[in-house]
Amino acid sequence: MANDRAFPPGFFDRTDESPDAVFYLPERLVTHIDQGAITAVGELYAELGLAGEVLDICSSWISHFRSRPRRLVAMGMNEVELSANDMATSWVVQDLNVDPVLPFDDASFDAVTCCVSVDYLTRPLDVFAEVARVLRPGGPLVVTFSNRCFPTKAIRGWLLTDDEGHCAIVDTYFDLTDGFEPAEVRLCTPAGRGDPLYAVLARRAR
């Protein structure tokens, strides 16, 4: 992975190094954050005006948009989950830890989203570089996360730190990727109630 020496040895290791395709074989038609956090994701997408051509990576049956973008491509690991995503206009099954190359043309999306999943990426800088390639100038990559995860599949570096550290990790991914403007870090939910929802987002440089 490009620039992986910026991280300590073992940072991207996981307890469960078996193929992700095995872990994600059973469909999980569940929500991974509470309703307050889901609402916060939808409000953030609405505020950012994500209404055009959007790619949702690490997607499932729910993409949290308040209203359907003109085009929403959902990429994830489970065909049953993705085919149940009623916001998606199309979907693609692809293991980004095996193949981080996005099957799309340069500058083909207005925005890319990644909700409660960045901690599962073992080659995040390759994925972020691909996202920068497929984004149009000015388009954001919006990475959101809370404080829960599938611990056996999350990278060790994520498990060893806290919310503030998670924001710093994603900020560093943006910083190390050519083509993004400086990232913005936000807490999108009120402090102290329910699941926290953090967003780290940056726009494709013009």
Ligand SMILES: C[S@@+](CC[C@H](N)C(=O)[O-])C[C@H]1O[C@@H](n2cnc3c(N)ncnc32)[C@H](O)[C@@H]1O
């Ligand atoms: C906690 S779920 C979140 C799903 C959805 N984004 C949401 O907000 O509910 C984590 C998702 O990460 C995706 N994922 C995990 N490992 C992946 C990999 N190696 N390649 C692509 N997607 C992956 C899976 O498809 C899974 O649905």
